Amino acid sequence: MSALQTWIDGVPGVSVPSDDRGLQYGDGLFETILVRDGRPRFLEAHLTRLMLGLARLGVPFESIDALRADIACAAAQAPSVAIIKVIVTRGSSRRRGYAPEEGARPRRIVALWPTVLTPSVASGVVLGIAHSRAATSSALAGLKHLNRLENVLAAAEIAEGEFDVIMVDFAHRVISGSSCNLFVVNAGRLATPHVDTAGVAGVMRGIVLREAPRLGIGCELRALTLEDVTNADEVFATNARAGVVPVARVGEHPIRMMDLSLKLRAHVESLDA
Amino acid sequence: MSALQTWIDGVPGVSVPSDDRGLQYGDGLFETILVRDGRPRFLEAHLTRLMLGLARLGVPFESIDALRADIACAAAQAPSVAIIKVIVTRGSSRRRGYAPEEGARPRRIVALWPTVLTPSVASGVVLGIAHSRAATSSALAGLKHLNRLENVLAAAEIAEGEFDVIMVDFAHRVISGSSCNLFVVNAGRLATPHVDTAGVAGVMRGIVLREAPRLGIGCELRALTLEDVTNADEVFATNARAGVVPVARVGEHPIRMMDLSLKLRAHVESLDA
Numbered sequence: 001m002s003a004l005q006t007w008i009d010g011v012p013g014v015s016v017p018s019d020d021r022g023l024q025y026g027d028g029l030f031e032t033i034l035v036r037d038g039r040p041r042f043l044e045a046h047l048t049r050l051m052l053g054l055a056r057l058g059v060p061f062e063s064i065d066a067l068r069a070d071i072a073c074a075a076a077q078a079p080s081v082a083i084i085k086v087i088v089t090r091g092s093s094r095r096r097g098y099a100p101e102e103g104a105r106p107r108r109i110v111a112l113w114p115t116v117l118t119p120s121v122a123s124g125v126v127l128g129i130a131h132s133r134a135a136t137s138s139a140l141a142g143l144k145h146l147n148r149l150e151n152v153l154a155a156a157e158i159a160e161g162e163f164d165v166i167m168v169d170f171a172h173r174v175i176s177g178s179s180c181n182l183f184v185v186n187a188g189r190l191a192t193p194h195v196d197t198a199g200v201a202g203v204m205r206g207i208v209l210r211e212a213p214r215l216g217i218g219c220e221l222r223a224l225t226l227e228d229v230t231n232a233d234e235v236f237a238t239n240a241r242a243g244v245v246p247v248a249r250v251g252e253h254p255i256r257m258m259d260l261s262l263k264l265r266a267h268v269e270s271l272d273a
Numbered sequence: 274m275s276a277l278q279t280w281i282d283g284v285p286g287v288s289v290p291s292d293d294r295g296l297q298y299g300d301g302l303f304e305t306i307l308v309r310d311g312r313p314r315f316l317e318a319h320l321t322r323l324m325l326g327l328a329r330l331g332v333p334f335e336s337i338d339a340l341r342a343d344i345a346c347a348a349a350q351a352p353s354v355a356i357i358k359v360i361v362t363r364g365s366s367r368r369r370g371y372a373p374e375e376g377a378r379p380r381r382i383v384a385l386w387p388t389v390l391t392p393s394v395a396s397g398v399v400l401g402i403a404h405s406r407a408a409t410s411s412a413l414a415g416l417k418h419l420n421r422l423e424n425v426l427a428a429a430e431i432a433e434g435e436f437d438v439i440m441v442d443f444a445h446r447v448i449s450g451s452s453c454n455l456f457v458v459n460a461g462r463l464a465t466p467h468v469d470t471a472g473v474a475g476v477m478r479g480i481v482l483r484e485a486p487r488l489g490i491g492c493e494l495r496a497l498t499l500e501d502v503t504n505a506d507e508v509f510a511t512n513a514r515a516g517v518v519p520v521a522r523v524g525e526h527p528i529r530m531m532d533l534s535l536k537l538r539a540h541v542e543s544l545d546a
Contacts, residue, residue, distance in 0.1 A: 002367050006291050015288035016296060018279050018382050023289060023360070025421040026299030032369075057422070058429065083369060087296070090425075094275050096305075096356060096386045098421060098428035098451055109291050113369045136443060137408030139426055147420035148298040148371060149330070152363075153412055155371035156331065170409060178371055 003085075003111040005077065007070050010108075020107060022089030025098060026146035028106075029053045031086040031203075032240050033071070034115075035078040040071055042240065042273050045203045050088065053143045054106075059090050061106045070110040083113040083241060087146070115241060122265065124248030124258055125163035127177065127237065129226065130154040134167045134175040134198045142201040154178040163245065164237060166229065169198050174224040180239040181205035182224075184232035185260050190219040191228075204238035207268060215267060217260065236261040244268050276358075276384040278350065280343050283381075293380060295362030298371060299419035301379075302326045304359040304476075305513050306344070307388075308351040313344055315513065315546050318476045323361065326416045327379075332363050334379045343383040356386040356514060360419070388514060395538065397521030397531055398436035400450065400510065402499065403427040407440045407448040407471045415474040427451040436518065437510060439502065442471050447497040450510055453518070454478035455497075458507035458533050463492040477511035480541060488540060490533065509534040517541050 008016055021027035031050050034041045047064065054061045067086065074084045087109040090100055132153040140147065154167050155178040164177035174193055176182055181202040183192045190212055195201045212219045229235055230253035237245040244265035246258035281289055294300035304323050307314045320337065327334045340359065347357045360382040363373055405426040413420065427440050428451040437450035447466055449455055454475040456465045463485055468474045485492045502508055503526035510518040519534035521527065 023296040098424045135408035135410030139405045151371045
C-alpha cells in the first residue's frame with residue numbers, strides 16, 4: 001500500500017534531491033488531508049495552518065496557488081476515501097550547514113495515499129500509554145513540522161489493537177497521542193491541552209474547538225494529567241483522517257460513556273467542508 | 274558550493290525516494306566527518322557514535338562495511354580538506370504513518386562537500402547568544418539525529434562575524450552552540466554540559482574528554498549557566514570540522530585567555546586519527 005501518485009513541485013515523480021533541507025534537517029512542515037468522494041476535507045483549515053507555520057519558520061513560500069492545483073489534481077484521481085499528504089520544505093541547500101540560505105526555493109511534495117477507515121473508529125477505540133516522553137519546546141510547539149522522531153518512537157509502542165498511545169511530557173502533562181489530539185469530557189464540558197509547549201495544533205482539534213460552542217458545549221484549554229484522562233466521563237481523540245474518535249479504554253481503565261463524543265463525531269462528519 | 278558527489282546506497286546519485294522516512298519524519302541520524310589529505314579524521318569515533326545511535330532508535334542497520342566502502346570512495350576523491358556527510362535513515366515507508374515498518378531497509382546517503390577553514394578559527398572566534406531555546410528530551414538527547422529544526426532556527430540568528438550562537442534550554446542551562454559543543458576553563462580545569470537532556474554528544478567533544486586527562490587537565494560534566502560561560506577564564510567550542518576553537522568574545526563579554534584552548538587545539542590537530 002504505497003503512495004498512489006506523488007507530485008514534486010507539481011510534476012509527477014518519485015524522488016527529491018538529496019540536498020533537500022527536509023531530509024537534511026527536517027526543515028519543513030506537512031499536512032495530512034482526508035479526501036472523501038474527491039473532496040479534500042477542511043482544505044482551508046489545512047492551508048491556513050500550513051501558511052501560518054511556514055511564516056513562523058521563516059520559509060518564504062509563495063506557491064500557494066500551485067499547491068492548490070497540486071491538491072486538486074490529486075483529489076481528482078483519489079479513490080472514494082484517501083489521504084493527500086502535503087510536505088513543504090525550505091528547499092535545497094547549495095551549501096552545508098543549518099543556517100537557511102538566502103534565495104532558496106521551497107519545495108512542495110504532494111502524495112496521494114490509500115487509506116482504510118476501520119469501523120471500530122466510530123464505536124470506541126483503545127489508547128495505550130507511551131513510555132517515551134514529549135519534549136518541551138516553545139519554538140516548535142503547535143507546528144506540524146517534519147521533526148517527528150518523538151512520534152516515531154511513541155508510535156513504535158502502539159500495541160496490537162490499540163488506536164494510538166498517549167504521550168506525556170516531563171512534567172507529567174498529557175500532550176496528545178502520537179498522531180491525534182485528545183479531549184476529555186466532564187459533566188458535559190470539554191477540555192484539551194494547550195499546544196504552546198509541545199504537541200501539534202491539529203486541524204480536527206481546531207474544528208472541534210470551533211464547533212463545540214455552536215452545539216452549546218463548553219470547552220476549555222488546560223493542562224491534563226493521565227489521571228484526568230482515565231477519570232474522565234468521556235475521552236475522545238481527533239485527527240484529520242479519523243475525525244472525532246470515541247475512546248472506550250485507556251490502558252487498563254475503561255471509559256464508561258461516549259454519548260457526547262458520538263454526537264460531536266456525527267456533527268463533524270456531517271459538516272460540508 | 275554544492276556537494277561534489279553523493280552516493281545513495283553506494284551508487285552515485287542526486288536524489289532519494291520521496292517516501293524516505295528521513296524526509297517524512299527526520300527518522301535517521303547523521304555524521305559530519307572532516308577529511309584531511311584524503312583521510313577521514315576520527316572515523317572510528319564517528320562510526321561508533323552512529324551505530325550506538327541507530328541502536329537507540331531501533332534502526333536495523335547492517336551495512337557498516339558498505340558504509341565504510343562509501344566513505345573510502347568519497348575520501349579517495351576529496352580535495353585536501355573536505356567534509357563527508359553521512360546520513361542513515363530508516364529507509365522508505367510502504368505505508369503512511371509514524372510507526373516503523375517491519376522489514377524496512379535503512380538507506381545510507383554519503384555526500385562529499387568542499388569546506389574552507391578560516392584562519393580566525395585558530396585565533397579566537399565570537400559567539401552570539403540565541404533567543405531560540407533548546408527543548409528538553411531524554412529520548413533523543415545526545416543523538417545526532419535528523420530532527421534539527423531547533424538548530425536551523427538558532428543558526429538563523431548567527432550575526433555577521435559570529436562563529437556560532439549559544440543555545441540555552443528553558444531552565445537557563447547552556448546546551449551547546451547550534452553546531453558545536455562548548456567548554457569552559459577555570460583555574461586550569463575544563464567543564465562542559467551533560468548531553469542527557471538536550472544537545473549532541475559531539476565526536477570532538479568526546480575526543481577532548483578523552484585527551485584532556487592525558488595532558489594532565491581535569492574535566493567535569495556539569496550544568497553551566499550563561500554567566501558561567503561569560504565569567505570563565507577561557508571558553509572553547511568543538512566540532513568535527515573546526516576542531517577545538519578558542520573563543521575571544523561571548524556576546525558583549527570578552528574572554529581574556531586562550532592558552533589552554535590553544536594547547537588543546539594543537540594537541541588534537543596533531544593526533545594521527
